[in-house]
Amino acid sequence: MFIGGLGRSGTTLLERLLGEVPGVAPLGEVVHLWERGVIGKEPCGCGEPFTTCPFWRRVGIRAFGGWSTGLADRILTLRRRVDRTRHIPALAARRCRVGLSGYTRAYSRVYEAAAQVAGGRVVVDSSKHASLAFCLRTSPVVDMSVVHVVRDPRAVAYSWRKQITRPEDGTPMTRWPSAWTAVHWLVQNLAFELLARRGGTVIRVRYEDLLADPPAVMQALLTRLGLGGVAVTFLRQGVAELSVAHTCAGNPMRFAAGPLDLSRDDNWCDRQPRLHRWLVTALTWPLMLQYGYRPRDRRTPEGAVAPWLTAGVAAQECR
Template sequence: MNDLTVLYIAGYGRSGSTVLDVLLGGHPRVVSVGELVFLGSDWQSEDRKCACEEPYENCPFWKGLFKDSREVNSLERVVRDIEHRHALPRLLFDAHSEEEKRDYRRRTRKLFKYIAQQGRADLVVDSSKSGRQAAGRFWALKNIAGLDVRVLHLVRDGRAALRSVVEKGSNWALEGHIDEKRWLGTQTTVGWVLANTIAWRLGRSLGSDRYYRVKFEDLLRAPEETLREIGDFVGVGLEPVIQRVARDEVFEVGHNVGGNRIRHRRQIRLEKTDMPNPHPWSDLNSHHQILFAAFGQWLNTALGYEW
C-alpha cells in the first residue's frame, strides 16, 4: 500500500470526469475504475452492471473482490455512514468511533489493494466526485484510510453542466434506474454549488501538493498541455496518453463503476474543440438563466468563468 497513489477526481457530474478517467486509464501504470462510491449499491442491483456489461459477480475484474453478499452489504454500509454528505460534520470533527474508523480503514484499503493488483498499477483513479453520496470521500480516504490521495478538482462552467442535465436528464433516469426528479434545474444548480464548494474548500486544506484544479474546457482546448500538468501534479509521466490523444486515438473503457452512460460505448475519443462553450447563457431558457445567475454564478466567477 505504500507504493499506491489514489488520484481522486472531485467536483460535480456532467463535468467530463468519465472521459478524463478513461483517458488516464490508457497509461500502463494507471487503472481507472470510475465512481467507486457506488460499487456496493451497484453490485446489489440486478439492473446495474460493470461497464464491460457483465454483472459484477461475473466480471473478470471484480468477481474476486467479495466472498459473499454480506461483504458487499458491509462495504456499502460503512461507505454511506462515513462518506455521505449527511455525515460530513461528523467526519470533519473526527466524531466517528474508533471501531467505525477501523472498519472503514480495513475495508477501503482492501478494496484499493485489490484494484491495484488486478490492474497491475500503482495509481488508481477514483472519479466518485463530490456529490451527495461522496461529499467526504477523498477526505476519509486520506485521513481515515491513510491512503496517499491526490485531489484533482475537475470543474466545468456550471451553465454548461446545468444545460446538459435539464436537456438530457440525469444519468440514472436515462438508464431507467429511477424516475426523473421534479425541479431538476433547481436540484442541479444547488448540487453543483455544494459539490464544487466542498471539493474546493476541503481540497485546498490538504495543501497545494495534494490539490489541483483543472477546467474541463482546457482539456478540450489544449489536451496535451492539460494532461501534462495533471501528470506533473500526480508524479506520473503521461506522455503515452498525450501521444495517443494527439493521434486522435480511441481509448478502451475498462471496468468502470457508474459514471456517464457513454461508458457503455466501450470506446471513448476525446472530442477537441477551440470553443467549448462560446455563448453559455444562450443555451439556457430564461427560467434557468435567472436561477443560475441568482444561485450559481458567484461560484462560477470564483472558478474563473466570466459572466
C-alpha cells in the first residue's frame, strides 16, 4: 500500500491509523530509508536508532544479508537516475530508464522482508512521491494500491511555512514559500491523477473527510483495499489509540504512541495572510474545484464526508 500526496496533507496520520489494522505493517517513508536510516542512523519510530532496531535489523538481514552504506549509496545513485518528477512522463509511457529494475527490486525486497518479519500481509510505504509510485508500478512483483491523500492547498501552504523541529536531531524541517507549495501541490496531485488514468489502482482520500468521521472513512477505505470486515476498535470519540510503530522516516507524528486527538488543524483559516491565501487559490483553483474545495470558502464544512467514501464503500472517484 503506497500513500501518496504532498507532505503536510495528513499522509503520516493515515499511515499510523492503517498501521493499527491487524495484518498491516507501516514502514514510514521508505524512500528516505537509505539516507536517513542506513547512512544517517536516525531513530526508528520505536525510538531505537535504525541500525540497532530489532525489527529493521531482521528486515535488513532477510532482504540483503544486512544493511550497509555501500548498498545505500548504490540505491541513492539509482534514485537520482530514475526517481525524479521530471521522469514521470517517460515512466507513464512505460519508457523504462537504465537502472529502474534494480531500483524497484531493492524496494520489493524491503517490502517482502518487512511483511515476513511483521507477520503481516500488507505493508504501508508512506513515501508520498508520485515519481516513486510510477517506478514501483513497473515492478513485476510489487502488487501496489495507492492511497492518494489530498488536503486544501491553502492549509498545506500554511503548514509548509510553519517552523517545525525534527525530534531526530533538533534541526528545523524544510519550509517552503506559499507559491512554491502551490506548484508542488498541483504537480504531485496531477501526477497521481495521471497514474489513475494509466490504469493504476488509486484511491483518493481527503484529509478533511478523514478528520470529520475517522471510523466511516477508515471502514470505506479498508473495504476498497480488500480489508473489509476489520473492526476499527482503535478509534473512539475523536481519539485514536496508537501503538509503537517501526517507521523508518516521516514527520514527528511517527513517534506518537498512546491516545492521539483526531481534530482538524484549521489554524490557517485565521492566521494565513490574505495575500498568500489568494495566491495559492489562483495557482490551484481548477484542481481545488475538482477535489471539492471552494475558493471563497475558508473552511471545508465539518461532517462533509466525500461522496466516494460514504456508505462504507468506494464509488466512482475511487479508481
